[in-house]
Amino acid sequence: MAKLRGNAIVGQSGGPTAVINQSLVGVIETAAGMPEIETLLGARHGVKGILGENFVDLFKESKETLEAVANTPSSALGSVRKKPTRDECLQMFEVMKKHNVRYFFYIGGNDSAETAFITNQMAKESNYELRCFHVPKTIDNDLRVTDHCPGFGSAAKFVAQAFIGDNLDNRSLPGIKINIIMGRHAGFLTAASALAKDRSDDGPHLIYLPERPITREQFRDEVAEVYNRLGRCIIAVSEGIIDAAAEGHKTFTEVVMSEAAEIEKDTHGNIQLSGSGALGDWLANYLKRELGSTLRVRADTFGYLQRSFPGVVSSVDAAEARMCGRKAVEFATQGDVDGSVAMIRTESGAYGLDYICTALANVAKETRSLPDEFIAATGNYVTPAFIDYARPLVGTLPTVGYFEGMK
Amino acid sequence: MAKLRGNAIVGQSGGPTAVINQSLVGVIETAAGMPEIETLLGARHGVKGILGENFVDLFKESKETLEAVANTPSSALGSVRKKPTRDECLQMFEVMKKHNVRYFFYIGGNDSAETAFITNQMAKESNYELRCFHVPKTIDNDLRVTDHCPGFGSAAKFVAQAFIGDNLDNRSLPGIKINIIMGRHAGFLTAASALAKDRSDDGPHLIYLPERPITREQFRDEVAEVYNRLGRCIIAVSEGIIDAAAEGHKTFTEVVMSEAAEIEKDTHGNIQLSGSGALGDWLANYLKRELGSTLRVRADTFGYLQRSFPGVVSSVDAAEARMCGRKAVEFATQGDVDGSVAMIRTESGAYGLDYICTALANVAKETRSLPDEFIAATGNYVTPAFIDYARPLVGTLPTVGYFEGMK
Numbered sequence: 001m002a003k004l005r006g007n008a009i010v011g012q013s014g015g016p017t018a019v020i021n022q023s024l025v026g027v028i029e030t031a032a033g034m035p036e037i038e039t040l041l042g043a044r045h046g047v048k049g050i051l052g053e054n055f056v057d058l059f060k061e062s063k064e065t066l067e068a069v070a071n072t073p074s075s076a077l078g079s080v081r082k083k084p085t086r087d088e089c090l091q092m093f094e095v096m097k098k099h100n101v102r103y104f105f106y107i108g109g110n111d112s113a114e115t116a117f118i119t120n121q122m123a124k125e126s127n128y129e130l131r132c133f134h135v136p137k138t139i140d141n142d143l144r145v146t147d148h149c150p151g152f153g154s155a156a157k158f159v160a161q162a163f164i165g166d167n168l169d170n171r172s173l174p175g176i177k178i179n180i181i182m183g184r185h186a187g188f189l190t191a192a193s194a195l196a197k198d199r200s201d202d203g204p205h206l207i208y209l210p211e212r213p214i215t216r217e218q219f220r221d222e223v224a225e226v227y228n229r230l231g232r233c234i235i236a237v238s239e240g241i242i243d244a245a246a247e248g249h250k251t252f253t254e255v256v257m258s259e260a261a262e263i264e265k266d267t268h269g270n271i272q273l274s275g276s277g278a279l280g281d282w283l284a285n286y287l288k289r290e291l292g293s294t295l296r297v298r299a300d301t302f303g304y305l306q307r308s309f310p311g312v313v314s315s316v317d318a319a320e321a322r323m324c325g326r327k328a329v330e331f332a333t334q335g336d337v338d339g340s341v342a343m344i345r346t347e348s349g350a351y352g353l354d355y356i357c358t359a360l361a362n363v364a365k366e367t368r369s370l371p372d373e374f375i376a377a378t379g380n381y382v383t384p385a386f387i388d389y390a391r392p393l394v395g396t397l398p399t400v401g402y403f404e405g406m407k
Numbered sequence: 408m409a410k411l412r413g414n415a416i417v418g419q420s421g422g423p424t425a426v427i428n429q430s431l432v433g434v435i436e437t438a439a440g441m442p443e444i445e446t447l448l449g450a451r452h453g454v455k456g457i458l459g460e461n462f463v464d465l466f467k468e469s470k471e472t473l474e475a476v477a478n479t480p481s482s483a484l485g486s487v488r489k490k491p492t493r494d495e496c497l498q499m500f501e502v503m504k505k506h507n508v509r510y511f512f513y514i515g516g517n518d519s520a521e522t523a524f525i526t527n528q529m530a531k532e533s534n535y536e537l538r539c540f541h542v543p544k545t546i547d548n549d550l551r552v553t554d555h556c557p558g559f560g561s562a563a564k565f566v567a568q569a570f571i572g573d574n575l576d577n578r579s580l581p582g583i584k585i586n587i588i589m590g591r592h593a594g595f596l597t598a599a600s601a602l603a604k605d606r607s608d609d610g611p612h613l614i615y616l617p618e619r620p621i622t623r624e625q626f627r628d629e630v631a632e633v634y635n636r637l638g639r640c641i642i643a644v645s646e647g648i649i650d651a652a653a654e655g656h657k658t659f660t661e662v663v664m665s666e667a668a669e670i671e672k673d674t675h676g677n678i679q680l681s682g683s684g685a686l687g688d689w690l691a692n693y694l695k696r697e698l699g700s701t702l703r704v705r706a707d708t709f710g711y712l713q714r715s716f717p718g719v720v721s722s723v724d725a726a727e728a729r730m731c732g733r734k735a736v737e738f739a740t741q742g743d744v745d746g747s748v749a750m751i752r753t754e755s756g757a758y759g760l761d762y763i764c765t766a767l768a769n770v771a772k773e774t775r776s777l778p779d780e781f782i783a784a785t786g787n788y789v790t791p792a793f794i795d796y797a798r799p800l801v802g803t804l805p806t807v808g809y810f811e812g813m814k
Contacts, residue, residue, distance in 0.1 A: 016579045021808075042810070045579075056812035068808025074575030076810055081580065165715040168481030172423045172452075173488065177711075275691055277684010277708055284682055300710030301684055304584075308572040310805035312718060398717035401428075401475025403449070403483060405463035 003036050004129050006102030009050060011043035013108030016074035017151030018313045019321035023107050023135045024077065025070035026325020028058045036333045037103060046080035047115060050092045073308040083111045089118045097128060105328050107135040110143060113340050114364035120338050131332040134340035134360055135324050139307050141188035142367040145358045146342035150324050153317030153393035155306050156192035160397055162302060163196030167203040167234055174232035175296030176223060176287060180280040182306050184240040187211050187370040191382045192390055193236035198400065203234025211369050212379040213244035220290045222380055239279060253279045277301045314395040327355040351392035410443050411536050413509030416457060418450035420515030423481035424558030425720045426728035430514050430542045431484065432477035433732020435465050443740045444510060453487035454522060457499045477729065480715040490518045496525045504535060512735050514542040517550055520747050521771035527745050538739040541747035541767055542731050546714050548595035549774035552765045553749035557731050560724030560800035562713050563599035567804055569709060570603030574610040574641055575807065581639035582703030583630060583694060587687040589713050591647040594618050594777040598789045599797055600643035605807065610641025618776050619786040620651035627697050629787055646686060660686045684708045721802040734762040758799035
């Protein structure tokens with residue numbers, strides 16, 4: 001079979017990560033060595049750039065530039081939250097035909113896999129040969145098939161380092177501290193806070209995941225128990241925790257916001273109670289109200305810092321993200337194959353990976369949650385199995401020194 | 408004159424920093440070499456440890472432990488928010504006499520300098536020879552006399568790195584982004600966000616400082632101007648910004664919270680509107696309400712991450728913090744002298760410092776604000792003079808790579 005020759009498009013989609021540019025550069029450097037790929041067009045802001053034919057010629061970039069971009073967080077081509085409609089996919093497909101595009105690489109989460117999947121199906125229906133490849137990326141770590149997702153390790157490292165520092169801060173000035181962590185539907189990143197724990201009384205002492213609904217009273221009682229025992233309590237809370245007392249699997253934020261909206265209606269909209277800090281602030285105020293207003297309770301919401309903080313990058317994550325980009329190009333140029341790159345952990349003792357190609361349909365649409373075996377029976381912590389899973393992904397964490405006389 | 412011989416106490420006070428343990432270890436290693444100091448007692452949780460005679464023998468710690476502690480953020484001895492009353496100072500003084508303490512080193516902000524000052528005066532009144540030394544520490548950078556304060560450089564580095572990442576994030580997914588930064592009365596740390604700016608359209612685009620009161624309408628209009636021009640806007644806001652429309656120099660937070668408290672009264676306390684994220688959330692919601700609800704506006708509050716994040720430390724700050732601890736012991740053992748260590752920038756071209764001893768009264772109580780020459784005439788940015796001042800303090804910042812084709 002003659003090799004498929006033509007141009008290629010690469011794009012980035014969804015929330016940025018610290019290593020999404022590693023994957024992009026992995027695509028560029030590998031494509032540059034493939035005679036099948038004549039030009040590599042970088043689509044600015046993902047599908048928006050394809051629809052608007054807003055491209056950058058990526059083969060014109062120097063090695064030095066590529067290396068500098070690879071080591072820069074966030075999406076160098078620009079990103080987009082847009083999930084194209086079927087009509088827009090058709091338009092994109094027309095643009096691709098017009099530019100003789102034969103390879104399409106899309107770096108992102110499950111929505112990006114779906115975009116690649118739909119575009120791929122349209123090409124098949126039109127008998128237009130187009131290899132479509134999805135390169136996994138998400139700090140939420142919620143894609144199916146792959147053992148973990150590029151971007152997660154670095155975000156997990158940020159979260160773990162933040163908790164190492166916060167635990168020391170809290171030892172120094174004891175109190176109750178709530179930290180709200182990203183991951184609306186999957187608790188992986190919140191769970192990664194447990195990597196900060198070294199000494200038996202280190203925080204986080206409690207971890208609340210979207211996979212385990214709780215009531216506010218349960219939250220209060222569990223915090224009080226730790227506080228009464230240790231004189232302090234550090235709590236990791238996913239932004240997506242579910243209120244077990246509410247009907248219809250609602251998040252705490254939804255419940256609290258709808259209570260607030262009722263009040264807002266009464267006050268003619270003079271106040272706004274939503275916002276990124278609202279969940280943490282609500283929980284902190286709730287604890288003060290229930291456990292005593294003189295308690296030192298404070299909440300921080302890590303926000304965007306988690307996903308594109310320069311200088312806090314897992315070297316393992318960076319290398320794997322790069323390899324995922326490379327493998328996408330290698331797979332795509334090997335024959336009539338489309339798919340998503342997945343990392344499979346090798347069975348042997350030491351940490352290692354195989355990179356495989358899985359069908360786009362396996363990764364598109366649905367996501368996965370933190371598996372049961374990673375969640376403690378109490379529902380408010382992780383298991384040692386999770387630590388074994390996550391530790392190799394974050395690379396080296398800072399070490400902490402204590403006085404011998406205070407141990 | 409015979410040298411004063413006896414025991415010494417060292418303590419840490421106030422909010423932790425990334426390098427406060429460098430100062431502590433500077434005190435320990437220098438004191439260990441001084442025949443005048445027989446034992447060095449570490450007071451656990453500052454003045455609380457002195458009052459409760461809760462001490463650690465710091466000469467028993469190994470060199471390896473000292474180095475590990477020096478490189479660990481937060482206060483290794485534990486900290487305290489307590490400012491002792493005059494009666495408690497008297498009690499502390501009695502404890503010191505009982506333990507034959509002749510040297511007292513207190514690492515902290517202006518309150519700590521005042522504690523050292525009062526203790527020193529009591530000793531003088533009782534004709535008890537006691538050398539009292541304050542070692543400067545604060546991420547707020549608001550102590551008088553010294554050019555800058557240990558702890559500020561590392562916090563400034565964290566803030567600058569956060570803005571480098573957030574600027575890239577915002578380039579990738581454009582919108583309006585507000586970041587709330589610590590420093591209730593002094594804008595130094597908020598101003599440090601400007602160190603993130605490299606390219607002419609980089610954020611932060613606006614910087615709001617406690618030194619320049621603004622109205623909410625002014626804030627809205629200035630943000631709208633940037634957003635209309637660039638299609639995005641990143642804003643650094645001090646937690647202590649003052650509402651120019653309110654009487655009595657009230658902070659935005661106070662004004663917004665008192666408006667909310669009125670509403671809370673009406674709703675029988677069923678909601679709580681205060682919290683660490685409240686200012687950012689209020690500003691974000693206000694902009695959405697005023698400029699259009701479909702705008703992508705988001706606020707993050709950096710919170711405690713700014714002050715004790717391990718792995719993001721200015722090497723310059725770390726070395727200077729260490730030196731401040733060393734100098735305190737050197738000054739104290741030189742003769743009948745008490746004071747606070749201050750760093751004075753040398754006049755020559757390259758960055759360099761002289762370490763001097765200034766009177767405790769010069770540092771106690773009052774603090775300083777960001778000087779006028781560091782604030783732009785517009786009131787919503789910093790001057791090049793501030794950048795010249797702050798850049799040497801943060802050490803190296805991560806470099807950012809861009810595609811040539813997108814410049």
